[in-house]
Amino acid sequence: MGYILLILSWSIFYFTHSFFASAKLKRILKERMKDSLKWYRLSYTIFSTLLFLAIMIQSVLIPQKSFLAQAPLISYLGYMIAAFGTIILVKSTKEIKMKEFLGFETTEESTELIKTGLYSRVRHPLYLGLLMIFLGYVLVSAQFTALIHFLCLLIYLPFGIYFEEKNLISLFGEKYLEYKKNVPTLFPRWGKKKRA
Secondary structure (H helix, E strand, O other), X not given: OHHHHHHHHHHHHHHHHHHHOOXXXXXXXXXXXXXXXXXXXXXXXXXXXXXXXXXHHHHHHOOOOEOOOXXXXXXXXXXXXXXXXXXXXXXXXXXXXXXXXHOOOOOOOOXXXXXXXXXXXXXXXXXXXXXXXXXXXXXXXXXHHHHHHHHHHHHHHHHHHHHHHHHHHHHHOHHXXXXXXXXXXXXXXXXXXXXX
């Protein structure tokens, strides 16, 4: 039962993430809320952080069961993957305005499409970093709860990317479509880098 509730919690988390980030909802709220809209992003950040923490507490309360025998080599590989994921996550946040991203600072619109740093290699480095961290956690812990965290993220990613890119296309138009043609979604191409 605990696993089902954990899957349900992640479903709610990912649904609210896509719903509240939608450009259509933002346009509706902008018309109705006007000056109060500046609190929208911050409110959502606080809400999603609390929901994420609740999911983590929920997963700790589920009796832990292993699905894989822990081996030093697998654990080491897990730590390496999670470490690289963390590096990717941190480096990709350097390219974005974190205060604006979290809702502490507001601007009318995002003025420019980020195509530098890791964003010149992949369109969604934040998702790539999260994917690697969750996979690393699965290999290190070898617990069913870790596997559920990873699988829920894996199932959500195509939907999350689809809706996020829909918003970016409506915001940046042809500029984003050109960028999309030249830069892969999650996994960088090896060899010569194409210009976006």
